[in-house]
Amino acid sequence: MMLLRGFLWLLGFQLLGHAVVELLSLPISHAMAGLLLLLAWLLVNRRLNESVATASQALLPLLAMLIMPGVVGVFFVFDEFAGHWTAIMLALVIGTFLSVLTTLWLMRRFMPSEAGSPHERDRRP
Amino acid sequence: MNALHASLLDTPALAVALTLAAYLGGVSLFERMGRPSWCPAVLIGALFTAAGLWLLRYDFADYQRNVAWLTLLLGPATVALAVPLYQQRQHIFALWKPILCCLPLAAGLAAFYAVLIAWLLGAPPAVLASLAPKSVTAPLAMGIIEQIGGSLSLMLGGLLITGVLTTIFVSLLGRVLNITDRRLLGFALGVNGHAIGIVRAFELGPTAGAFASLGMSLTGIFTAVFLPLAWRLVA
Structure with a gap:
């Protein structure tokens, strides 16, 4: 009942x-x-609320499965975007490289050092 | 026989069963391959689904219509993302200053760089719209696509590629820039690489994982609120 109440x-x-x-x-x-x-x-x-927590614990692990039918569509759009695949791949590769670089640079600049924070350093695995 | 084939293809039960079977098969093959970060389980599952559709001579549009019975759950599952975000509130309150400085810029640029590059290479508006939410977690990105147009399938493909590239680039650039702070590496993984980045971050440790989830949620929300607005102004 908890699950149903949370789902509602x-x-x-x-x-x-x-x-x-x-x-x-x-x-x-x-x-x-x-x-x-x-x-x-x-x-x-x-x-x-306990019921909301229960329902979200049940639903969140399903997210990957729920987006999968959309991912399947990738195999059906090859022709639709023929001629643009070079642009798409370059945009993804270069764009992601630049945005990772920017994020790391920004965070290093603005984040207080670890010693001053309340979070413990992870032990090495 | 033909009538049976047609009636099976017409029931949502088959579409749902095919999806669940393909997903579970994808997950189990993914585990057997040693959980490779370059090949997410959902991609293997999607390949199995596509193979199933081909074998059953199932039209993709019919499949989409029938599987909507299952993907209806995407709505409440997206709303449920508020719960982990609420549980991370102490991280947000403790670090609101660096987050406020970095997040809008980092999330904005994640979309901007890709759109700019594709635009310079002459990609049409439908492609640009599909690439813009590339760093946003899939359920929120699907909401963005509803708002700005673009192809749902192309967007999801780009999302997976972006996630995989992020795990590669964060390891590479972290080494080049000599960054060892797990909070930074985790945050960068979550901001750029959504759920795929989070998986990689948890391999680095729980702190990196928590910051990756935080980065993903905030990027998703920021982009989902501001990207459609910005798109309307520019287009």
């Missing part, structure tokens, strides 16, 4: 997100709005 909560927030997005014509997806509303609700309440 999640659906409720998704529908609430749906209503907010449509009423205010926001440029975000319904589920994304539901996520933000649930997060706001949790932050205001400062307490994680």
Whole structure:
């Protein structure tokens, strides 16, 4: 019952997100709005409802399986984007290289050093 | 026989069963291969699904229509992402300053670099829109694609490639720049490489893993809120 109750909560927030997005014509997806509303609700309440925790533990490991039918489509769009694959691959490779470089550089600049933080250093495996 | 074939293809049960079987097969082959970071389990599962569709002479559009019974769960599963984010709030509150300085820029540039390069190489708008959410976790990226257009399949393919490239580049650049701070490496993995980066980060240790999850969630939310807005202004 805990799982069902939690699932109903999640659906409720998704529908609430749906209503907010449509009423205010926001440029975000319904589920994304539901996520933000649930997060706001949790932050205001400062307490994680046990049924919501149960349902999210059940659903989150399924995410990879749930996106897989979309991934299958990759094998059916080769012709649709013929002629653009060089641009796509170069954009992915060079773009990812540059963005990883930028992130590491920015973080090294702005992150306080580890000694000053409350987090323990991981032990080497 | 033909009537049976047609009626089986027409029921959502077959599409759902094929998807579950292919996914479980993909995961088990992935485990047997020693969990290679260059080949995510979902990619193996997708190959199995495609092979199944071909063997069954199942039209891809029909499959998509029927499997929607299963992928309906994507909505509540996306909403559920708020829970791990809520559980990480103390990291966010403790480090709000560096996060505020780095995250918008890092997440923005992750999208910008790829779109710019593809645009310079003459890619059409549909390709640019499909590449823009390349560092966003898949469920949120699917929401972005709904907003800005583009091909869902191309976007997901780009997402997987980006995740794999991120694990390679973070190890490489971490060594070149002499970065050993697990928080930094983890964050960079999550910001750029979404769920695939997180898997790699947990191999580095729990701190790297926690920062990768944080980086992924914040990048996803930031991009999902601002990218459609920016897209509207530019397009």
